[in-house]
Amino acid sequence: MWSEPQPFVVSVSVKTRGCDGYPDEDSDESYNLSVSEGQAVLRSVTVWGALRGLESFSQLVYQDDYGSVSIIVDFPRFAFRGLLLDTSRHYLPLHAILKTLDAMAYSKFNVFHWHIVDDPSFPYQSRTFPDLSNKGAFHPFTHVYTQSDVMRVIEHARMRGIRVIPEFDSPGHTQSWGKGQPNLLTPCYKGDVPSGSFGPVDPTVDTTYKFMESLLKEVKFVFPDSYVHLGGDEVSFACWQSNPNVRTFMEKMGFGKDFTKLESFYMERTSIVWQDVFDYHERVRLLPDTVLEIWKGETYQAELSRMTKAGHRVLLSAPWYINHISYGQDWRNSYAVQPQNFSGTEEQKKLVIGGEVAMWGEYVDATNLNPRLWPRACAAAERLWSDEEKTLNADLAFPRLEKFRCELLRRGIQAEPLFVGHCKHEYDGL
Amino acid sequence: MYCLLKCAPLILAVAVCHGWLFGDFVRKQELNEISLWPIPQKFQSSAVAFKLSPASFQIVHAKQSSAGPSCSILENAFRRYFEYVFGDLKSRKKVYDSDLVELQVWITSADPECDGYPSLQTDESYELSVDEPSAVLKAANAWGALRGLETFSQLVYEDDYGANNINKTEISDFPRFAHRGILLDSSRHFLPLKVILANLEAMAMNKFNVFHWHIVDDQSFPYMSRTFPDLSQKGAYHPFTHVYTPSDVKMVIEFARMRGIRVIPEFDTPGHTRSWGNGIKDLLTPCYSGSSPSGTFGPVNPILNSSYDFMTEFFKEISTVFPDAYIHLGGDEVDFSCWKSNPDIQKFMVQQGFGTDYSKLESFYVQRLLDIVAATKKGYMVWQEVFDNGVKLKDDTVVEVWMGNKMEEELQNVTGAGFTTILSAPWYLDYISYGQDWQRYYKVEPLNFPGTDAQKKLVIGGEACLWGEYVDATNLTPRLWPRASAVAERLWSDKSVTDVGNAYNRLAQHRCRMVKRGIPAEPLFVGHCRQEYMGL
Numbered sequence: 001m002w003s004e005p006q007p008f009v010v011s012v013s014v015k016t017r018g019c020d021g022y023p024d025e026d027s028d029e030s031y032n033l034s035v036s037e038g039q040a041v042l043r044s045v046t047v048w049g050a051l052r053g054l055e056s057f058s059q060l061v062y063q064d065d066y067g068s069v070s071i072i073v074d075f076p077r078f079a080f081r082g083l084l085l086d087t088s089r090h091y092l093p094l095h096a097i098l099k100t101l102d103a104m105a106y107s108k109f110n111v112f113h114w115h116i117v118d119d120p121s122f123p124y125q126s127r128t129f130p131d132l133s134n135k136g137a138f139h140p141f142t143h144v145y146t147q148s149d150v151m152r153v154i155e156h157a158r159m160r161g162i163r164v165i166p167e168f169d170s171p172g173h174t175q176s177w178g179k180g181q182p183n184l185l186t187p188c189y190k191g192d193v194p195s196g197s198f199g200p201v202d203p204t205v206d207t208t209y210k211f212m213e214s215l216l217k218e219v220k221f222v223f224p225d226s227y228v229h230l231g232g233d234e235v236s237f238a239c240w241q242s243n244p245n246v247r248t249f250m251e252k253m254g255f256g257k258d259f260t261k262l263e264s265f266y267m268e269r270t271s272i273v274w275q276d277v278f279d280y281h282e283r284v285r286l287l288p289d290t291v292l293e294i295w296k297g298e299t300y301q302a303e304l305s306r307m308t309k310a311g312h313r314v315l316l317s318a319p320w321y322i323n324h325i326s327y328g329q330d331w332r333n334s335y336a337v338q339p340q341n342f343s344g345t346e347e348q349k350k351l352v353i354g355g356e357v358a359m360w361g362e363y364v365d366a367t368n369l370n371p372r373l374w375p376r377a378c379a380a381a382e383r384l385w386s387d388e389e390k391t392l393n394a395d396l397a398f399p400r401l402e403k404f405r406c407e408l409l410r411r412g413i414q415a416e417p418l419f420v421g422h423c424k425h426e427y428d429g430l
Numbered sequence: 431m432y433c434l435l436k437c438a439p440l441i442l443a444v445a446v447c448h449g450w451l452f453g454d455f456v457r458k459q460e461l462n463e464i465s466l467w468p469i470p471q472k473f474q475s476s477a478v479a480f481k482l483s484p485a486s487f488q489i490v491h492a493k494q495s496s497a498g499p500s501c502s503i504l505e506n507a508f509r510r511y512f513e514y515v516f517g518d519l520k521s522r523k524k525v526y527d528s529d530l531v532e533l534q535v536w537i538t539s540a541d542p543e544c545d546g547y548p549s550l551q552t553d554e555s556y557e558l559s560v561d562e563p564s565a566v567l568k569a570a571n572a573w574g575a576l577r578g579l580e581t582f583s584q585l586v587y588e589d590d591y592g593a594n595n596i597n598k599t600e601i602s603d604f605p606r607f608a609h610r611g612i613l614l615d616s617s618r619h620f621l622p623l624k625v626i627l628a629n630l631e632a633m634a635m636n637k638f639n640v641f642h643w644h645i646v647d648d649q650s651f652p653y654m655s656r657t658f659p660d661l662s663q664k665g666a667y668h669p670f671t672h673v674y675t676p677s678d679v680k681m682v683i684e685f686a687r688m689r690g691i692r693v694i695p696e697f698d699t700p701g702h703t704r705s706w707g708n709g710i711k712d713l714l715t716p717c718y719s720g721s722s723p724s725g726t727f728g729p730v731n732p733i734l735n736s737s738y739d740f741m742t743e744f745f746k747e748i749s750t751v752f753p754d755a756y757i758h759l760g761g762d763e764v765d766f767s768c769w770k771s772n773p774d775i776q777k778f779m780v781q782q783g784f785g786t787d788y789s790k791l792e793s794f795y796v797q798r799l800l801d802i803v804a805a806t807k808k809g810y811m812v813w814q815e816v817f818d819n820g821v822k823l824k825d826d827t828v829v830e831v832w833m834g835n836k837m838e839e840e841l842q843n844v845t846g847a848g849f850t851t852i853l854s855a856p857w858y859l860d861y862i863s864y865g866q867d868w869q870r871y872y873k874v875e876p877l878n879f880p881g882t883d884a885q886k887k888l889v890i891g892g893e894a895c896l897w898g899e900y901v902d903a904t905n906l907t908p909r910l911w912p913r914a915s916a917v918a919e920r921l922w923s924d925k926s927v928t929d930v931g932n933a934y935n936r937l938a939q940h941r942c943r944m945v946k947r948g949i950p951a952e953p954l955f956v957g958h959c960r961q962e963y964m965g966l
Contacts, residue, residue, distance in 0.1 A: 371905035
């Protein structure tokens, strides 16, 4: 006898409105999921929590052919779980970025840190300063992100509960900016004469700050997240030092020979510009002296102690530079990171708001991005979402991650193997 | 390093690792710069440029050529290289005059070898003369013509108006080494046919001429044997979806032949055989825990006649399936602990007077295996341990040196004993690391070992190996290319071609060319290609 199959119903119940909004740093991503025979009930506070719950549900369905009774109560350990892509060292076609967002959602990443421009190229097509990409991109038509490309990324991300934080790194890392914006960068000198090459942004002239104001005004308009990343690191002082106008300015300001003071001066003025440009009406709470920092270093635990002791909120990315490849199962190194394992008080540890996996682009483009990102980034994804005590053992995580990798393949993500073995359905392409 | 910023809560500072070390090699690339890879032995180019129009240019057989339309290798290649040069149909709409009307391909030997297979003795030399109205490519046989066609396609470039150009050029070329191989491992991970074929295509672009197919190993046995179907039925990851059928194997062999690439299969024994035991009862040695079997198995059991009967039947089949004159028999990394634990083997050791020297038992097996394979009229290749353990090898045996430790000494010993050898030790491309490691592969000089000229002549080439523990179709192609290209030039071009800076510029362009032709070769460093990789 053949009987009609009963539909399996998943009912989703969300407490607060917010379908038309954007996720932010305070979004509640918790959810309850209970699965029983013939039905599942998913409850969450926000739509973002519902997305996380649906992802978990989809992973349960794959595992259990017969659907056993399960009850899941879930929420992320850290609110900021990010992934950085670098589209300046190599241009990444739009579909590569969108695919990355898809895969991020499968691992519950919720921040896309878009390191969109840097020294080698400026692919961001600015409406205010079209020459920036016209002269600064690898190619003004084929290697740019139009305004509509950017909007697509933002909406694709929003649909997956992912915030998009763009980074316009300055005053260093700006070689490509100078191509389309003459007089922005500091001319370097050889003795008394300009050498022809350029250094960081020129912090001594008003035109610089007027430019930054206009640019950041546009950025604020284009990117809905309340955060933008202004970079501010790895500034080489040699060029500033060589320029007589800069030296004069240093004296005038009483900076002496300390160029870090000049750099701070630039960053402060730039950030004040950002603050002015920022539209307050969405955010009530703003603490003027709170700083979020991501940093890189061998001794990141010491840095964590120091920064949180000084009261700063921090993000960890130092041990998660997965552009650094090596032979073997290096996902285990990412997995072993313990973001709150540093000497400090409970209050200090609360200041760690999350972390980020970084895929810098020196050796990465669309030919190798996906296998290099996945499933290695998944190790940090679990570290940032799950309870640490329950997930300390990498050997126990291995079989789960192995299965998850095959699932990623099935979903069309070109995730590389962890070790010898096979998936039911192997990757079909090149 | 961090940036202390006491300001609005919206600042995030990040530290970035900048590629300072490799800044020297990022030079502004001339778009029209010749980007030959590997660089020919003799190459002369002038500034005189000729236009090439897809509407009127043709690749044809020269009147005097011994090959004609019946030569499928050349017919196939003419079409392939026409497409490489002129791109897809869309970009062929441009209409302009052609200075160059044709490329004539002239096979000079009486036998063009169109219906044969390439071998170690194949003459791959060619001469290319580019002048208007006809360019001429001369080669002794079809294999040399294939090499010349690849070079010809690399000479064509697009000018500022999008028209195809080629400069007046004279080239005389031949490979420095005759054995230029790539090893792929389809046991640790199954490799779908598509990926194998795409990489054969990429090999041809780099003038590689040997595909060393490490087809089976401990983890899985995907080779479908007609004589012993249980081998893949019980030993493959999946008996239907993760196997190479006889027709799959034929396809690989023919696809390779069309590109002048030899296919040398490796059936590695007596170690690396765990998956063989699933399908053949009593083939592997049962390990013992004290006086009773532990349930696990070790290398092939060398004391049973059935093992040798099996090998005889099995290699009879292999010798008919694979047309190349050589089969690789492995012989590496044999773990003695299982043999040592087995009482029957212990008895055998005493009987044979081997004492406690298990390498003697290993050699006993290998010797018999080599004799079995020799009877099939094939030559064999072996890993260096077989030589190191003193096994008696046929004169034409090729010994593959793979151990990084004491590499020069090994080369000296092997060639000193009169055996031809190939080098793969410095070219294990599965050992990935951060940065431009292609330079390390490029800098290897295979003949840098103490020895006479006669000895050095015995080094017939090398292989770039991509072992499969961490590699499958998802990451194979970008991991292999363009890193293997560094090995390609080292094995083809003259010993004096060592300038890494010049190599960088050419290789970066060659890489973009591979991407344009559909091979997802990863970037060398910061930069871009006119046409980025569009597949995902």
